[in-house]
Amino acid sequence: MAGCRLPTGNTGGSINSPGDIIIGGTFRIHFERVGNDLHFTSKPPEVQCRIIATEFYQGLQALIFAVEEINADTELLPNVTLGFQALDSCNTLRRAAQGTLSMLSGGKEAIPNYHCHGGTPFAGLVGDSKSSRSILMAQILGLYHHPQISYFSTHPLLADRNLFPSFFRTIPSDELQMRGLAQLISHFGWSWLGLLASDDDYGQFGLQMVKQEIINAGACVAFSETILTSQPDRNAPYLTNVIKESTAKVVVVVASDSDFVVVLEELLRQNVSGHIWVASEAWATSDLLSEERFKGILLGTIGFAIFHGNMSKFSKYFNSLNPSKELYDPFIREFWEQSFACTWLFDTNPVILIGNSTKKSCTGNEMSNGLPPKEDQRLSLNVYTAVYAIAWALHNLLYCKPGTGPFYLGGCANISSFQPWQLLHYIRNINFKTKDGRHVFFDGAGNPPAVYDIVNWQVGARGMLEQVTVGSYELNGSSGKMFNIDRAKIVWINNNTQIPTSKCSPSCPSGYRKVIISGKPLCCYECARCPQGQISNQTGNAAECHPCSWDTWPNLQQDRCLPRPTEFLSYGDPLGYSLAAASIFSALDPLVILGVFIRYKKTPIVRANNYSLSCLLLLSLFLCFLCSLGFIGYPQPEKCLLRQVAFGMVFALCISCVLAKTITVVIAFNATKPGSRLRKWTGVKVSYCVIVLCALIQTIDCALWLIFSPPFHELDTDTKPGVIIVNCNEGSPTAFWCMLGYLGFLASISFIVAFLARRLPDSFNEAKLITFSMLAFLSVWVSFIPAYLSARGMYTVAMEVFAILSSSWAVVGCIFVPKCYIILFRPNMNSREHLMGKKKGANMP
Template identity: 35%
Template sequence: MGGCFSWEDPFHRRILLVVMLLLVLLCHSVCQAYSMNCSIRFDPLPISHEFYLPGDLVISEIVSQVFLLYNLLSFMEQPTQIVIDEPISVPKNYQHILALAFAVKEINENPNILSNLSLGFHTLNSYYTAKTTYKATLSLFSAQQRFVPNFKCHNHNNLIALIGGCISEISANVAVISAIYKTPQMVPNEAQQHIGVVQLLKHFGWTWIGLWAVDDDKGDRFLQTMVPMLDENSICYAFIMRIPKWNYVDEMIKYVLQRVEYYSTVFREKANVFFVYGEPPSFQVLRMLIFVAPFVELPFRGKVWIVTSHWDFASHSIQKNWDLQTFHGSISFTVHSNQPVGFQKFLQMVRPSWFKRDGFIQDFWEQAFDCFLTTSKEWEGEENKTCTGEENLESLPGDSGLPAEEGAQDDQRLRELRTFSLDKRRVGGDAMAIFSGQVHKFLRSIVFNNSAGDIVHFNENAELVVGFDVTNWRIYPNGSVIRAKVGKLNPQAPFGKKLTIHDDQIVWHKSFNQGLPVSVCNDNCYPGSSRKKKEGEKFCCYDCFPCPEGTISNQKDMDACVECAEENYPNQDQTGCIPRGLSYLSYQEKLGLSLAVSALAFSLITTFVLATFVKHKDTPIVKANNRSLTYLLLISLLLCFLCSLLFIGQPGKGTCLFRQMTFSIVFSVALSSILAKTITVVLAFMATKPGSRMRRWVGKGLANCVVFSCSFLQAGICTLWLSASPPFPDTDMQSLKSEIILECNEGSAAMFYCALGYMGFLAIVSLLVAFLARKLPDSFNEAKFITFSMLVFCSVWLTFVPTYLSTKGKYMVAVEVFSILSSSAGLLGCIFFPKCYIIVLRSDLNNKESLIRGRK
């Protein structure tokens, strides 16, 4: 098996132990079956540290209050077991012994819990090694004072439950034996702690952390679970440091010194948060690292240490003067506990002679108070102070004693044991075996409140369902340690509400100046920018780039900028969206109001001109050039000014439908009237020539025909437009980023430009005819005025087209309104201003003689 089996492998070691145990038991059974005189003897290492209290029912406990330092085993030399022959105490772990003693005392003194039965306990030390843990566990299943597992020689083995060690490896080693006897161990599930740590990291925005994991199978499983969980929550690790699990001082120091350069790099990392997965022995490696740091110039900086419930900032007796300030401000998840009533009073009873069967108190007392008991023969002759036996436990520093903040877990898991209705008559025979086998089933249904006020229950896997306290460790220069509860983790709470943190109650390491520690790969990308991953680095390391135009980022570290909704637009800093205003040519703004006032003013002027012409309808200047066409032209110009008002105001279904139609038809009537007046003038002068055939065309019939036919053709175009694709209200979201343009969609752009082109055609024809008739001899010849007015008209509308196409929103409408007003005003002024001047101011010229002189 040399190539397959390894004694260093815990799994292989446990399998071999179970096989050996089964062989021993089989041999012993064969001997008894054949009445053979055979005996099986064990020569185990002595376990001198134990605490036994007899009872009808017994709860056993494996603790790690004392340990020994061993040499690293080697096949090159004769092995020795102990380097330091004096056991080293972890004084703080003595609280686990006292907690069980207090719980048993409370149960026995309460007649309502176990009537007619007494509860005892049996505590053995594991010495932090697998072989002594196995030995201690087998001893618990043997008759008292006789190492004969699984047999009841003289005293009954009435063990009903087993409390494993504070270290998971010890609990696992205990489980190898306890599983055979179906004796329950009760521990909370650590998976909830990992979820809590991730939520804690997200709560504070820590995305760049260091991972420390014990270098064994549990550390491997932790990393396999934790790394994907971090990735899923956008958290990266800067490094992974494996912590060796040694109890060999020389090897520990050698390891630290060999890796000084690597440790220097780790502590210079930008990661200010270290998540540590390990147990007290692993913590001692870090203690050693900190201890040698000043000698090898390690650049220790303040960090936030996050640890799980396995961790404990406890000092060994040889470490009492070692500095712990590096861990000040650490955060841990500890199993929820409250101070049970009466525990502090119970502590006051503890003295070196308080119980004869307590094999732990001597080492604890001497190493905790740095004195020697007079009963200790080992210390005779030493020049050290002697313990009085009256020292106060509450005076001990927090890292080595039992401070009030620490609390004790009042283990009243057996409160409901009376359900089984056991009394002394059932203790004999196989009652205990039956009872022990029922505990697993019983634990799945038990729910009760302990004396500390907490609800205790187990899940379907007989695992203790318990919450965790978020603890802030405050370590002071005098060595005192205070555990302050700053939050809680409730596994039963809904998702997103499992973790509760009181930020203002947390005390950070002094290097952070009481500000919130920052632990990121690089500075945050603030709103208005987005992050882009750096090539070849983890996703938590990135560069920041400003958001492209038209997009925003309103949170830190956004992966991409986003566009605002259509009804919003980005602000100047591109950090948020602002509601877009409505844009249209309104009467409330200066531009719209000025155009509306201009339209009304020109309408009044046109009305005044029309009234003047009506009043002087019998004068030669009014009668000349077809008085009816003059009235029709003035009325159409009046309507042209008024129709511009349809373009001002919020576009509606009615205004959009009729404004272009009204404008096109009215303007066509005006241009047709001008064309008819010009043609009438030309025909009139042609008819004056002797023998001319044009006389039959001169008259109102031709003029009316021209006006009707030209206007009817434009009306036909508009009718086709309305039937095919009529205009409708619409919104333009694209042209202006800060406004929503309310506009009238023309429906068919082709029909719009067709109607506009037809008006241009009429204007050009009128211009050409008037240009040809401009020099005809007549005092009241309008041809020259029409020519000039049509030049103005054509200039306006030729300028309108490119200007209209190059503007957006309300300014596009304003351009069209301005073109309507200016072209209409050009026609009104150029044609009728000279005539009004004669009618109003030079009435002496408005007579027949002047008309005759003009013709000559």
């Protein structure tokens, strides 16, 4: 039978060191791979990698440094030597899978499900950086329950313990990072932004989470595009056009530096700048993007970075590396050439001509004078912490006391022959402090405490871009604050210290509110003036205006409420003191006329017109003029209670007197006819009965009004915007109009009776004068009704005062002024002979 064998593959460059227990590690030492056309007519070639990723090479050295430091520590894992097997995954899934299988097989060949080189237990694997590679590795390692601790994989899916029961990480999950990025965007007030993400697991899940968090925070996404990692140009020309045409000035990028650098190259070629880039931790501290040529684009970038910690000893260790001493390291010479722009040659010539440029020869002494390593060993710190987590788990396993152990019947594991699942128990429960005082543990999902640095990209002294730590983000931090940002340290575009803006629409000024435009995102809006009586005292985000309190009103800018001015018919207003003066002057006239009547009460014209009724009428007119003063001035509650009632009763007395005079005239002239039955009704009793009866009806109406629904003091804020009208509410409009209607009824009766008696043959006949007076009186009050109903504020009261004065003057002017004229200026007509003679002449045929 022919022999058989398992196919093997080259796992790429690796570094190995023997030990009692082996720790594995995978690193993306090279970030660019050379593409090969695969026709499958021959064996596919191995992946060719190029361009050293400095940050990940330092991570590899951090693993070596941590192992050496632990081996030198007499307290941690005494008498146990750790070894390691570290390899380059070269940014490919194939290399990551090959490397994982190789470590599980115990040698250089990847033989699934076989451990061909026994004797040295495999503790676990530190890696990988990219989430997609870690997911593949975790699926393999999880089958055998081998512990895996990633230093850079942040995909939330890796927290699923059902899918990945043996996966842990020393970097927080993307779920927490994306939530923090959204809060960072809100912190700076950016509401209109773009999103770029790679098309792998890290980018797409990160894109979905940060997009949702941004929307939940109230911001809007102008565009959301994908960096196509399967294309050599990463779809960069299209992405550049989208960025260039968008009005969003802030762009969030969730991608690795090796994918984003291609987009940056295109942005640089098309001279696109002026944007603020928000970086995820995958490229926030990238050496690849920190080159001087990118500073016109990336200056002012802000983002989340892995917590930097303090690794001064590692920095000294890394600075001491030299190709002449590290002969076991297959990457150091390439790293040296790339970092110091030199070439390793065995020629003595220090300068070499390559094409049209020159390159100096590498000497091995460049580290002390040339390009130093990064000061912030962020990724290296995570690798260092991961190695120590495995070491502490092994230490706890080593010092397990039989009978008190975590396994069956209190058993313990053997340090030289433990099972992977036994070590996994200890890793789940580690709880230790690092040498710089950090507390390290894993939660139920395998995540560490969430701590990030917030970094800002600034130009350093060497002209290179540097990442300056300007704050931190710590979930459930001891200070109680998630964010701790020093804004004074931040430098934005063009070295500006002012926070740039990125909004779809400009901020609405105070006094305006946002009006959403149909069919556009919520952040795109128009500004509309606040409705009447409402204010907005904030700039930019006022979705609604707020009404002022009842006693305040917005200023012209509608950004604050001011006390409302009060309005009433005041003695201090021109209208108020004019009406008050007219009322006082008018009230004197009936008194003057009364004095004339008293002075000339014996004269025929006074005696013929019922002297006592005339005096009573003049006194009531005096009160009518005076009652108008009750409507002027601040409407006190007592004034409100009495002023309309006083007006109604005084005017009822006045019109009752007029009606009594009219009835007296009719009775007097009809009683002179032979056989008239009206003789017994002549005299003053009838007149006074009419007055008492008419006035009593009005008195009853007013009494009922005061008892059941009296007028009251009122502050009216609805009638006139921005003004408090202080007035008297009539209480019962029905009672008010009944009172006014009753006056109209009395005046109408007086008018009708006087009109019918206007042709009675006598020189002393007052019927004509009463007819005109009542006609004027009714005209005034009929005109008053629509004017009263249409007037507002103090003009309503002024209208009523004017009607009172006008109607009172109508009675005075029509009834008493002609008589006073005869008494004072035509005394010859105020004689019995003249009046009788006129009567006689009037009766001549």
